[in-house]
Amino acid sequence: MQLIAVNRKLDQGPRRAVTLASFALPILLWALISYVPFLWHPQVEITQPGSVSYFSEGLLVDREIFEREYAKASDNETALPEGKPANPVYLPAPHEVAVAFVTAFTTEPQRRSEMWLHESLWSSIQVIFWGFVLSSIIGIPLGILAGTYDFFSRLFEPFIEFFRYLPAPAFGALAVAVLGIYQAPKIAIIFIGTFFQQVLVVANTTRKLDPSLLEAAQTLGAKNRSMLFRVVVPGILPDLYRDVRILLGWAWTYLIVAELIGTSSGITWFITQQARYKNFDNVFAAIIMIGILGLTIDLLLAWLGRRLFPWQKESK
């Protein structure tokens, strides 16, 4: 069977295998670089300092420096340093990250004011949730209005077009000044980052509704109000749902900025903090956690979407 063919779906078996490979290949690449000593490994981890005064056990030095000191020591016939090839500290091996995945949850915070990892995660989820829900409650209706009525399109969209070019992070200081230092300004940043895009995206989706459905409804006697609630809204619902899924992904990208303002908190703050302590295994573990969380939520929403819209030929 041909695996790579235009306009043809893979069978169940190969399809699963390829999906698995999509995750397995990057992990394999990572493992190769980590465990095969002659691949990359630009540094040397000192196991025996020998006669080199500034070497100590466990120190990471660039390979050229090690080779220079080694040559010097052998010329002078002093004790030779020993070491093994190593990767830089910012690239931990897969097993280290796997361990960190567990220990990150069980490690006590370094300072009393800092949070446990699960608390950080929970705080992040809350910020995203409230920012996104508030944005959707206002943004989706405005978008539908703008997409349905030219009047509202003219009224809302020019200003929103202008506003969406202002970077959300620029409002950080203002948000703190107005809303204090705790969760509120963070939610505001997610809101600002999502809302303006959301109105425009939803308006566009609404405009894409097949106009012949609107005409059919008109010839069946539908007037303004029921056109909106009985034709436009149900007609765009599956596309609207897909938009919301995509926009939720965008909301996550504003999280890192949101969590750096006011009192720092949340999963991205945890990442910044761990990077400062050079615990890159924790950094990787946390990044992967965000990925897993995002993917899980998206898969859940996709599954729910198929239940919600049985009338769709194909729901993705």
Place this chain on the structure above:
Amino acid sequence: MTNSELPSYLDQSPEVKDRFDRLKQRPVTMEVKGLNKQFGDVTALKDINLKIHKREFVCVIGPSGCGKSTLIRILAGLEQASSGQVLLNGEEVTQPGPERGMVFQGYTLFPWLTVKKNIMFGLLESGYDKGTAESEAREWINLIGLTKFENSYPHQLSGGMKQRVAIARALANRPKVLLMDEPFGALDAQTRAKMQAYLLEIWKNIDVTVFFITHDLDEAVYLADRILVLKANPGEVQEIVEVPVPQPRSPDQFMDPEFLATKQHIEELIHPPAEQEEDDDHLNLVRMVHVNDDVGSVF
């Protein structure tokens, strides 16, 4: 068959003349008066005048670009005329309404509603309570023979079934006029024939006037009392043809002399004979035969 073998279209027999006299004495359901439509510099429709009588079946035929779709959209109220009037039972039409049901070529069923709920849509809009609307919808579903599919969604139906639902949905509102814009254009020949028979059956039993756009000559002659022949650039009425084929119609009439004469007459109106000589289709055909011969000799 040449012209001379067929009875001239213009020689109406007394019975046919009598039939059309009676038809024209019926009350006028819809009237188009001096209708013009401009799109910028382009004149899409020029001075269209037409009276459609109660329970009449009028077909519109013409080359592409003759403005037949624009005309039906103006009758539906989906587009505004540049000048002139459309009257329904004497009242001017300005916007879409349920008394002018419309069936589109693209079905336009609401994909999120089941068959039953699609048919209930208009009934609920005109203020029926849910129970009445539902039982009315059920009757329509039985009439169109889709009882088993009342809870199916449109994407689960074939093209012919979808169009039957669309017709029932429009008729459920009890419109005065049923406007049909090439409704069977997307269907295969077999389904189309079934749908034509089926539409005639409904029209026989229900008090409704039909205004039907098509580009299929057989379809027009088979269905219509009268055929409005339009020409393009600008879209003007070329002739209003009274179809002499007796009512009620059946597929057996396709080879009747009246049927063929009417068809030929309209054919000549749409494609004047001079135009056909310029056609170079024959040349292409000859070339294709040669190619096929070559391929044949290889094997």
